[in-house]
Amino acid sequence: MAGQVVEAPVVARFEAWRVTDTGVELRGPRFQGRIEAPAEGVFRVLLWHRPQDAEKRSWVVHAGTPQPLTANAESGTLELRSGAHTLRLDLDPFAVEFGGAEFGGAESGGVRLPGAALTGGLASHLTRWWEENELPEVFADDGRPAGSGLALRLAESDARAYYGLGGRTGWLDRRGRDYTVWTTDPAPPFSHDQDPLYQAHPFLLIREAGRFCGLYLDETWRSTFSLAPAGAEESLIATDGPTLDFYLIAGPDPQKVLQRYSALVGRPPMPPLWALGYHQCRWGYVDAATVRDVAAEHRRRDIPLDAIWLDIDHMERYKSFTFDPYRFHDPAGLAGDLAAQGVQLVAIVDPGLRAEPGYRAYDEALAKDYLIRVPRGDVLRGTSWPGESVWPDFTRAEVRNWWSGLHRSLTDAGVAGIWNDMNEPSTFSVMGHTTYGKGMPPGARHAAYAHAEVHNLYAVLECRAAFEALTAQRPGRRPFVLTRAGFPGIQRYAWVWTGDNSSSWQHLEESIPMLLGLSLSGVAFVGADIGGFSGDSNGELLTRWTWLGACYPFMRNHSECDSLAQEAWAFGEPWTGHVRAAVQLRYRLLPYLYSLAREAVEDGAPPLRPMLFEFPDDATAWPLADQFMPGAALLVAPALRPRQQARAVYLPAGRWQDFWSGELHEGGRWIVIPTPLDGLPLFVRAGSVLALTEPAPHTATAHWAPLVLRLLPDAAGRVSGRVWEDAGDGDAPGAWTQVQGQVDADGLRLTLETPALSMAREVVLELRAPGPVRGADDWTVDAGWLRLRRQQDTDRLAIDVAF
Numbered sequence: 001m002a003g004q005v006v007e008a009p010v011v012a013r014f015e016a017w018r019v020t021d022t023g024v025e026l027r028g029p030r031f032q033g034r035i036e037a038p039a040e041g042v043f044r045v046l047l048w049h050r051p052q053d054a055e056k057r058s059w060v061v062h063a064g065t066p067q068p069l070t071a072n073a074e075s076g077t078l079e080l081r082s083g084a085h086t087l088r089l090d091l092d093p094f095a096v097e098f099g100g101a102e103f104g105g106a107e108s109g110g111v112r113l114p115g116a117a118l119t120g121g122l123a124s125h126l127t128r129w130w131e132e133n134e135l136p137e138v139f140a141d142d143g144r145p146a147g148s149g150l151a152l153r154l155a156e157s158d159a160r161a162y163y164g165l166g167g168r169t170g171w172l173d174r175r176g177r178d179y180t181v182w183t184t185d186p187a188p189p190f191s192h193d194q195d196p197l198y199q200a201h202p203f204l205l206i207r208e209a210g211r212f213c214g215l216y217l218d219e220t221w222r223s224t225f226s227l228a229p230a231g232a233e234e235s236l237i238a239t240d241g242p243t244l245d246f247y248l249i250a251g252p253d254p255q256k257v258l259q260r261y262s263a264l265v266g267r268p269p270m271p272p273l274w275a276l277g278y279h280q281c282r283w284g285y286v287d288a289a290t291v292r293d294v295a296a297e298h299r300r301r302d303i304p305l306d307a308i309w310l311d312i313d314h315m316e317r318y319k320s321f322t323f324d325p326y327r328f329h330d331p332a333g334l335a336g337d338l339a340a341q342g343v344q345l346v347a348i349v350d351p352g353l354r355a356e357p358g359y360r361a362y363d364e365a366l367a368k369d370y371l372i373r374v375p376r377g378d379v380l381r382g383t384s385w386p387g388e389s390v391w392p393d394f395t396r397a398e399v400r401n402w403w404s405g406l407h408r409s410l411t412d413a414g415v416a417g418i419w420n421d422m423n424e425p426s427t428f429s430v431m432g433h434t435t436y437g438k439g440m441p442p443g444a445r446h447a448a449y450a451h452a453e454v455h456n457l458y459a460v461l462e463c464r465a466a467f468e469a470l471t472a473q474r475p476g477r478r479p480f481v482l483t484r485a486g487f488p489g490i491q492r493y494a495w496v497w498t499g500d501n502s503s504s505w506q507h508l509e510e511s512i513p514m515l516l517g518l519s520l521s522g523v524a525f526v527g528a529d530i531g532g533f534s535g536d537s538n539g540e541l542l543t544r545w546t547w548l549g550a551c552y553p554f555m556r557n558h559s560e561c562d563s564l565a566q567e568a569w570a571f572g573e574p575w576t577g578h579v580r581a582a583v584q585l586r587y588r589l590l591p592y593l594y595s596l597a598r599e600a601v602e603d604g605a606p607p608l609r610p611m612l613f614e615f616p617d618d619a620t621a622w623p624l625a626d627q628f629m630p631g632a633a634l635l636v637a638p639a640l641r642p643r644q645q646a647r648a649v650y651l652p653a654g655r656w657q658d659f660w661s662g663e664l665h666e667g668g669r670w671i672v673i674p675t676p677l678d679g680l681p682l683f684v685r686a687g688s689v690l691a692l693t694e695p696a697p698h699t700a701t702a703h704w705a706p707l708v709l710r711l712l713p714d715a716a717g718r719v720s721g722r723v724w725e726d727a728g729d730g731d732a733p734g735a736w737t738q739v740q741g742q743v744d745a746d747g748l749r750l751t752l753e754t755p756a757l758s759m760a761r762e763v764v765l766e767l768r769a770p771g772p773v774r775g776a777d778d779w780t781v782d783a784g785w786l787r788l789r790r791q792q793d794t795d796r797l798a799i800d801v802a803f
Helices: 051-055 124-133 254-265 288-300 331-340 360-367 397-406 451-473 505-519 539-549 575-588 590-603
Strands: 016-019 024-027 032-039 042-048 070-074 077-082 085-091 094-098 111-114 150-155 160-164 177-181 203-208 211-217 223-227 234-239 244-249 278-280 307-310 344-349 382-384 387-390 417-420 481-483 495-497 555-557 634-636 646-651 655-658 664-666 669-674 682-685 688-692 707-712 718-725 735-744 747-753 761-768 779-782 785-792 796-802
Touching: 016 070, 032 077, 032 085, 032 254, 042 094, 150 244, 203 254, 211 234, 211 254, 244 254, 278 575, 288 307, 288 331, 331 344, 360 387, 360 397, 397 451, 417 451, 451 481, 505 539, 539 555, 539 575, 575 590, 590 688, 590 718, 682 688, 682 707, 707 718, 707 735, 747 761, 785 796
Parallel strands: 278 307, 278 555, 307 344, 344 417, 417 481, 481 495, 688 718, 707 761
Antiparallel strands: 016 024, 024 032, 032 042, 042 244, 070 077, 077 085, 085 094, 094 111, 111 150, 150 234, 160 203, 177 223, 203 211, 211 244, 223 234, 382 387, 634 682, 646 669, 655 664, 655 682, 688 707, 718 735, 735 747, 747 796, 761 785, 779 785
């Protein structure tokens, strides 16, 4: 690459257009283009300059129902309409203005995206590979080195903010920095401004004043999002590949954008209930006896637990799909003993296979030509945890099917879930070279693809194979897969955690915007290592993190072998009692959290939501990332500093109730609240029905008994909500229990509609006592909380009591 002449950017220009059955085609001297409306409220813009890219397929996007397009031209501007939505194009030079009725109309601003250009010099990290390691260049079959790329320039506005891009360091608003979309394993622990990290999501939720839309770049090549860095007057979205393929998604609010985006790239399947329980993991559970002791200690100390995880300690010489024959000689017996206590077993799988003759996975992959190769044809060899390693090529269906079959050694032993790690893919070295970003050379070959094109897909395709393995090998039970790396589409197969964080107050706080960024990128089930992975935790930090983690979608305590142990009891009292209370809160909230999981499955709404998701018209809520909403009914404002005694909380308009004391607060203002170690600042939103239950040692069924309904009427006395109920696992159908009611000074009137009630159960209504209940004796008052108990034995339960 040294001395290469870089071609000056070529601005996209179009001379002609025509309407076809699939959209509107654009023709120019250098570029061709097509505009489609693949779904209601969504436009696709595809630009290319190689003939073979005219029918470019997507690795990610689901085929939807194409919408009709109409086109009108005036003075060099092409106006495209699809239903209520409008896209305006300038043809020479190319520019896009996205408006439409739901976004506020092109006349009132919209988002202007001018200047798609063929550019040079965007491949700095690839250049470094080529120059330092003398590996061959990668070409995109058009005579131009990969990394020449295409770019889209965005004229900036002071009123604009950007959210999404997956799990990133920094603020919730991505404006002001450069971001690289390239799955990367950083040196742990990652720093507060490190980029890129494990997750690569080229999706932006864009706010222009109070209006929202989405932009998804459907390119698997490395891409760069330079979002008004250092106050620049324009932003740049660039891809190293030979096409520019992006989707514009209408609002008007974040919920509608995420609903449309998730329909485009896929939504998660319903998880097993146990996945929402409390999980315990440590790199350092060196034998089966240790695992049994950890489970027994949770039960002895009355700390709920649903899963224990096996890190690489369980393997024979770090070989995936094996158990050490001495330390884990009877894995089925271990899994059976845990299952008898209601505890599931989850095992780690790394894609780097030890290059050892006699190791089944290696022998088969080599014999069947299933491995990634270097351009000259040799198998790509490097180092990873097992030593000398090779890596499967997951772009091929037959390789994924074979990989799925290897999981049989785990599932036959009773393993219930799979943990995919090191799948960026991460290496220690390749072909004798220390690798840039711990990755592979861009010229490595995956069948017909260069690694530069499919690197970002590696984790998605591996997790697909694991998901399909669990589906086939554990019939009647829902798959559970966790991944470190990912790209859009990962949410269809796996949950995500934020990777190798540290036991620090900084990473405690930073977990919130990282997880919210994933949530706003279509990844619903996310979590961070509670207590921190590297370094030593302490009782106060673990306590605060467990309270916060009780509201993560995924709740797992995890640490590395060189750190202090940080199980719930590790630091003694009073910390053990505080951690126990936090985990028990999680189990009280399970009916509500499980219902949020169902919402994610049905309409793409993430369980973990930034304030702007629920309050898109409230400018005070837009930047907040140290408080958040688990669903629409709860607001969480955790303590995030050592020895913190109090903190400020912003309550949006409406009434809010302290979850613990029942104290009411009027919203639309900031308040200061105490932050005791034995609780979590938690507020219930007026008008809500918050579904709870009694904590248990582990999950069992999502037919909730008892079903506790916390009621907080709005200003008009109304309450409403719903609760998802099913068996908690398997394919049996479930249903929403709908709750509607009125609470005023005279009494309470409430109805529960539960289609196909599976069993009689107790329903407990819980609210601040407006007065004694007249004409009934099935109620109590405790510390100001009125609890009314009724038996539900039919699909409809009506409650009418007077105060």
